[in-house]
Amino acid sequence: MKCFYHPDQDHHAPPTFLLRGQPAPSPEGPVRAELLSKGLAAAGLSLTAPSETDSPTLRKRLEQIHTPRYLRFLETIYARWQALPNAAALVAPNVHPCGGASHYPRHPVGQAGWHLHDMACPLGDTSFQGALASAATAVAATEEVMSGASLDSPSRAYALCRPPGHHAGPDNAGGFCLLNNAALAASVLREKFAKVAIIDVDLHHGNGTQDIFYSRGDVWTGSVHVDPSDFYPFFWGGVDEAGNEEGKGANVNLPLPLGSDGETYLNAVATLIEQLNRYQPEAVVVSLGLDAHKDDPLAGFNVETEAFVALGELLSGLSQPTVVIQEGGYPTEHLSANLAAFMRGYQRS
Numbered sequence: 001m002k003c004f005y006h007p008d009q010d011h012h013a014p015p016t017f018l019l020r021g022q023p024a025p026s027p028e029g030p031v032r033a034e035l036l037s038k039g040l041a042a043a044g045l046s047l048t049a050p051s052e053t054d055s056p057t058l059r060k061r062l063e064q065i066h067t068p069r070y071l072r073f074l075e076t077i078y079a080r081w082q083a084l085p086n087a088a089a090l091v092a093p094n095v096h097p098c099g100g101a102s103h104y105p106r107h108p109v110g111q112a113g114w115h116l117h118d119m120a121c122p123l124g125d126t127s128f129q130g131a132l133a134s135a136a137t138a139v140a141a142t143e144e145v146m147s148g149a150s151l152d153s154p155s156r157a158y159a160l161c162r163p164p165g166h167h168a169g170p171d172n173a174g175g176f177c178l179l180n181n182a183a184l185a186a187s188v189l190r191e192k193f194a195k196v197a198i199i200d201v202d203l204h205h206g207n208g209t210q211d212i213f214y215s216r217g218d219v220w221t222g223s224v225h226v227d228p229s230d231f232y233p234f235f236w237g238g239v240d241e242a243g244n245e246e247g248k249g250a251n252v253n254l255p256l257p258l259g260s261d262g263e264t265y266l267n268a269v270a271t272l273i274e275q276l277n278r279y280q281p282e283a284v285v286v287s288l289g290l291d292a293h294k295d296d297p298l299a300g301f302n303v304e305t306e307a308f309v310a311l312g313e314l315l316s317g318l319s320q321p322t323v324v325i326q327e328g329g330y331p332t333e334h335l336s337a338n339l340a341a342f343m344r345g346y347q348r349s
Contacts, residue, residue: 001347003040004140005047005160009033012130012163012178014090018119027297027330028120028176032162035331039339040160043347047160050140053133062135065183065212069104070171073115074128074178080108081123090122114172121173131178134161138181138325142188145283145321155321156346159185164327166206166287167233175204175233182287182325183212186219189283189323194218197281197320200225201269201311202289202327203300205237209287210251217246220279223287224268226300227255250279258300262307265292269314276318284322286315290329290338297330308338312345 010030016023037047062071081091093113105111116123141159148155159181166182167175182198189196198213200206200223213219228237243251252275254268276284290296292303315322324346329335 001045001156001158002141002144003045003047003158003160004050004137004144005033005037006049006053006133006137008053008133009130009137009162011126011133012124014122014124014127017122017176018092026176028163031331032329032335033160035335036160036326036329036339039336040158040343042336042340043343045158045343048140050136053129053136058132058136058139061139061184061188062179064187065170065180066168067171070115073111074123074131074173077108077112078123078125078127081112084108090124092116092119092122117172117174120176121178127178131163134163134165135179135181135184137161138165138185138323139188141325142185142323145323146189146192148321154319156324158324159326161326165208165325166200166202166327167204167208169208169211172208174208177208180208180212182206182285182327183209185285185323185325186213189285189321190218193282195220195279195281196283196285197222197276197279198285198287199272199276199315200287200289200327201292201315202287203291203296203298204232204289204328205253205255206287206327207233207236210236210241213247214243214251215245215247217250220250220276220281222252222254222272222276224254224256224265224272226258226260230258231300256301260301262303262310265301265303266307266310266314269311273314273318281320284318284320286322286324287327288324288342289327290335290342293329293332293334293338295332295334297332298328305334305337305341308341309345312342313348316346316348
């Protein structure tokens, strides 16, 4: 299986984020890529860099999932922020719209509050370049799968993406996510396939992915995650969120109790795969989170490393062309082993 990563992703590396009201070291930084790369190497896999990280084609594809004003915000906000008197070194909001606000502000502070829906996405001077490199990595893996989709054996590729993407919605960033790499992969797959599915096995609900496709029937979305009543992203991810309009029935959420063990997690993933198969997609995107591990800094499940072997085996049973997009999974002594375990299981079929 071919794996992709572009080192320009290191351009996004904010040192801190706000956690429970306190500045804390950000777990979403370049060290993640180093540890995940070691995990791939331990599984006998190497990384290929996309040939470019920005192009008119990539921009047009991003406009299929994100609003033009949001993309313009990400590209221009840092310079406009720094022009403000007494501005901080990182773009970070101090006000957010609520109560059905509909007036889009012109001021940089207002736009930061509009587009950055939490305090986990501070932006530096090169953050947009890093996010574009992450998106380009997702596209490279997707194009690799599309080029091999006519082969007898399942066509698969992996994209090592950071920052991750599944919390980024059409018009906003959140949860360390700036551009939605999984949604981008699905949108590119739709250029060839009539029906695509995204299965999200990250610890957290992929609220951005759900938001992008919620009223569409051509992209099925499904997620296993900690119950948002007790866990980020808090406001999305309930079982009652089943899609709208053309997308009614094409969104499935399986929230699990905080602290669920590996058996409970894997059983839920198996159930989600059954529901995915009923949709009969022609291609699949896996939003792969490794933060279900019991020692992850953002831990909410009690999953051991060996469970990721079983997770890989479950997902390897999908017969469709499949793009695996890296989402969460944060620095611990186990992160490399967790990805290596997943890849061992995923490559057994």
